[in-house]
Amino acid sequence: MTNPAPSNILPGLRLRQRFPLLALILERFVLSIVLLFAVSILIFGGLEALPGDFATTYLGQSATPQAVANIRQDLGLDRPVMTRYVEWLGNAVQGDFGTSWASKNSVSEQIGKRLGNSLFLAGFAAVISVPLAVGLGMFSVHFRNRMPDKIINVISLAAISLPEFFIGYLLILFFAVKFGVATFPATVYDSMGFLERLKAIALPTATLVLVVLAHMMRMTRAAILSVMSSAYMETAELKGLSAFRSIVKHAAPNALAPIINVVALNLAYLVVGVVVVEVVFVYPGMGQYMVDAVTVRDMPVVQACGLIFAAVYIFLNMIADILAIVANPRLRHPR
Numbered sequence: 001m002t003n004p005a006p007s008n009i010l011p012g013l014r015l016r017q018r019f020p021l022l023a024l025i026l027e028r029f030v031l032s033i034v035l036l037f038a039v040s041i042l043i044f045g046g047l048e049a050l051p052g053d054f055a056t057t058y059l060g061q062s063a064t065p066q067a068v069a070n071i072r073q074d075l076g077l078d079r080p081v082m083t084r085y086v087e088w089l090g091n092a093v094q095g096d097f098g099t100s101w102a103s104k105n106s107v108s109e110q111i112g113k114r115l116g117n118s119l120f121l122a123g124f125a126a127v128i129s130v131p132l133a134v135g136l137g138m139f140s141v142h143f144r145n146r147m148p149d150k151i152i153n154v155i156s157l158a159a160i161s162l163p164e165f166f167i168g169y170l171l172i173l174f175f176a177v178k179f180g181v182a183t184f185p186a187t188v189y190d191s192m193g194f195l196e197r198l199k200a201i202a203l204p205t206a207t208l209v210l211v212v213l214a215h216m217m218r219m220t221r222a223a224i225l226s227v228m229s230s231a232y233m234e235t236a237e238l239k240g241l242s243a244f245r246s247i248v249k250h251a252a253p254n255a256l257a258p259i260i261n262v263v264a265l266n267l268a269y270l271v272v273g274v275v276v277v278e279v280v281f282v283y284p285g286m287g288q289y290m291v292d293a294v295t296v297r298d299m300p301v302v303q304a305c306g307l308i309f310a311a312v313y314i315f316l317n318m319i320a321d322i323l324a325i326v327a328n329p330r331l332r333h334p335r
Helices: 011-018 020-049 054-059 065-075 081-093 107-142 147-161 164-178 194-200 202-228 231-238 243-254 256-272 274-281 286-295 299-327
Strands: none
Touching: 020 081, 020 299, 081 299, 107 147, 107 202, 107 256, 107 274, 107 286, 107 299, 147 202, 164 202, 164 274, 194 202, 202 256, 202 274, 256 274, 256 299, 274 286, 286 299
């Protein structure tokens, strides 16, 4: 007896059978939305669980209970937690993060200015670090197990071992204090010219590049070496193709999926990891804004910054997954 027509197959299963690549992409997108929702609960609930509140910090330890109660009522802190969370999340989805308790300014407007500065810093660091990491990875493979490869590996291990704040302070000591060739603090403003802005962010950019370059370079090297051990690469070498050309023309394109994945993950780290670097260099970005808000327990600002950082990190991870899927021929051309 023949099997019945697949009309009773669930829509999701039918979509996976007919368009497997699209189904995988949609699955990553839905998982990212669910993860961001879960992170929003953790951010809001975690800050609520912290001891003390803004009213006590704002009024001081000598504040009367009635004064604290009045501030809490004005800020809506006397309402149920679930009601405040639903209201906050609904407004955040629409781009409204409320009003700063400390400055009384719109959080969305302040974040708009600060986020641009952070993205400029992270983007410029990415423009330098990504091609440099891929190039050094290929160069290291070309000279594998020889002196250039060993030197690159030692330097990369040292860079990975040092935290970003330590690297930042070393750069400040040598290039800003001793030699005076760099600017500190890294102050930028709206009317600043492009070249002036680049000069101001030279040290924080160098710090971010050193932090992510080593990891991307080592992962690129590992991915290409894995491909180099394949049979078709040995065939290419036997046919007389030069080692460097075989790396560029055959090994690197076939190692594209893991390289894209590690690059995207490090780009996500660049955006989220600017917090420490911005504090070290007093850079007016999202990280500095968030740290300043934490010191005075300005919860709307902390919640907004935490949610935006989480959204950027999750979004870039989703892009990494999607690009890895698209770059994988077995998923692009399923049997």
